[in-house]
Amino acid sequence: MNKSAVNSDHFTMADFYDCPEPDLFAKAEPLYHFIDDWRSKKTYTYRRLLKTAAGTRVAVEDEPLHPLRHMIMMASNNYLGLNCRPEVKQAVCDAVQKYGSSMCSAPFLSGTYELLQQLEKKLAHFEHCEEAMVFSTGYQANVGTISALARAKDLVLIDRLAHASVVDGCHLAGCAVRSFKHNDPKSLERLLKATNEKHAGKLVIVEGVFSMDGDRARLPEIVGVAKRYGARILVDEAHGTGVLGPTGGGAVEHFNLHGQVDLVLGTFSKSLASTGGFVAGSRKVINYIRHYARSYIFSASPTPANVAAAHTALTLIEQEPALRDKLWENVRYFHGALKARGFKLFPETPESAIVVIVIGSDKLLRTISREIHEANLFVNSVVYPAVSKNASRLRISLSASHTREDLDQALEILTFIGVKHKVVERGPHENPANSPVCA
Numbered sequence: 001m002n003k004s005a006v007n008s009d010h011f012t013m014a015d016f017y018d019c020p021e022p023d024l025f026a027k028a029e030p031l032y033h034f035i036d037d038w039r040s041k042k043t044y045t046y047r048r049l050l051k052t053a054a055g056t057r058v059a060v061e062d063e064p065l066h067p068l069r070h071m072i073m074m075a076s077n078n079y080l081g082l083n084c085r086p087e088v089k090q091a092v093c094d095a096v097q098k099y100g101s102s103m104c105s106a107p108f109l110s111g112t113y114e115l116l117q118q119l120e121k122k123l124a125h126f127e128h129c130e131e132a133m134v135f136s137t138g139y140q141a142n143v144g145t146i147s148a149l150a151r152a153k154d155l156v157l158i159d160r161l162a163h164a165s166v167v168d169g170c171h172l173a174g175c176a177v178r179s180f181k182h183n184d185p186k187s188l189e190r191l192l193k194a195t196n197e198k199h200a201g202k203l204v205i206v207e208g209v210f211s212m213d214g215d216r217a218r219l220p221e222i223v224g225v226a227k228r229y230g231a232r233i234l235v236d237e238a239h240g241t242g243v244l245g246p247t248g249g250g251a252v253e254h255f256n257l258h259g260q261v262d263l264v265l266g267t268f269s270k271s272l273a274s275t276g277g278f279v280a281g282s283r284k285v286i287n288y289i290r291h292y293a294r295s296y297i298f299s300a301s302p303t304p305a306n307v308a309a310a311h312t313a314l315t316l317i318e319q320e321p322a323l324r325d326k327l328w329e330n331v332r333y334f335h336g337a338l339k340a341r342g343f344k345l346f347p348e349t350p351e352s353a354i355v356v357i358v359i360g361s362d363k364l365l366r367t368i369s370r371e372i373h374e375a376n377l378f379v380n381s382v383v384y385p386a387v388s389k390n391a392s393r394l395r396i397s398l399s400a401s402h403t404r405e406d407l408d409q410a411l412e413i414l415t416f417i418g419v420k421h422k423v424v425e426r427g428p429h430e431n432p433a434n435s436p437v438c439a
């Protein structure tokens with residue numbers, strides 16, 4: 001297929017997953033031209049090049065030789081704004097001085113070090129569990145945990161919108177997998193009723209906060225159903241940690257379910273301002289996972305810098321509840337203002353630090369995303385396969401460190417573009433190009 005054959009307006013990522021030609025690499029050719037055409041229309045807003053830290057303002061290079069864009073950052077899941085805190089940066093420097101840049105080994109062999117062990121103890125305490133273990137990413141935590149525990153005779157029940165790492169963990173495990181309707185305990189119950197006799201072990205997995213929708217799991221009911229059918233339950237707190245609950249413990253803490261959930265899993269890549277992941281549970285089960293999780297055994301341990309950042313971020317979360325208060329003040333203000341301007345939001349009342357504006361068609365999303373980018377607002381455009389086809393959306397991540405000025409400028413930009421493209425019915429019609437952020 002030559003370049004002129006691919007008009008990106010007529011295709012989505014779903015169209016390039018496979019192709020009829022036998023060569024394994026043949027599908028790379030049409031995708032290459034699709035992306036090339038998409039880029040040439042300047043509506044491709046992925047893999048943008050950051051030239052500064054992902055704080056609330058960020059410098060982004062559009063194209064080589066193009067002047068830097070100074071953008072409001074609302075695409076980083078830096079919910080508590082800890083990635084640039086001096087205490088975190090200092091801890092990273094100290095850890096590198098002490099341990100060097102890497103252990104160059106898996107934790108199972110020579111990659112377990114004192115700071116890593118201290119973090120595991122701190123996480124276990126934070127999650128009210130006997131023990132916790134750390135992986136190099138949250139993705140690895142899900143893949144490793146699920147595949148370490150589930151066998152072919154077992155059944156894993158997952159939400160229809162489960163994160164890719166949950167889905168991939170099930171594939172690696174080779175267990176039976178069924179998905180229930182999004183956040184629907186009745187659908188989960190129907191599945192459990194229908195399959196109860198056919199499988200040995202059962203594991204229900206939900207996200208405390210769903211990553212692409214920003215809604216909270218109906219955890220009390222889901223836990224109740226799982227328990228009635230003798231299923232174990234794992235809650236992925238990637239987007240709940242630091243955000244929900246009186247001490248930032250996540251959805252499990254928010255719903256007062258400590259001790260009711262078998263495994264709590266999380267990532268360092270959001271509120272904990274680092275890279276890595278963890279799972280916490282009973283001592284015996286964590287010990288089992290340590291000895292069977294392939295992503296733990298066959299992958300290098302997280303670097304001292306990552307571990308130190310997460311450790312310090314966790315301490316700050318414990319010491320500074322005001323950070324969470326500020327985050328929620330921002331979430332309520334921003335969500336309320338978008339609603340008042342006529343945006344259709346999901347969920348209708350804010351349940352997390354994620355605000356979702358569903359656009360629907362990929363083509364419209366591309367146009368809107370480009371205009372938002374040109375107005376110097378950095379938000380995420382989410383398309384298939386991250387969400388289902390025709391559910392394309394703008395995904396906005398709020399942070400405790402956003403100022404009222406950041407929020408108001410972002411609102412102005414979104415409203416102008418939303419009205420222009422009839423995503424909202426009403427709103428101020430001022431061109432955001434006049435806003436001071438649009439340098």
Ligand SMILES: Cc1ncc(COP(=O)(O)O)c(C=O)c1O
Nearest residue numbers: 137138139163211238267269276
């Ligand atoms: C719900 C959920 N689980 C797991 C992960 C993986 O985390 P990590 O970025 O640490 O690999 C993510 C990341 O986006 C997530 O949203």
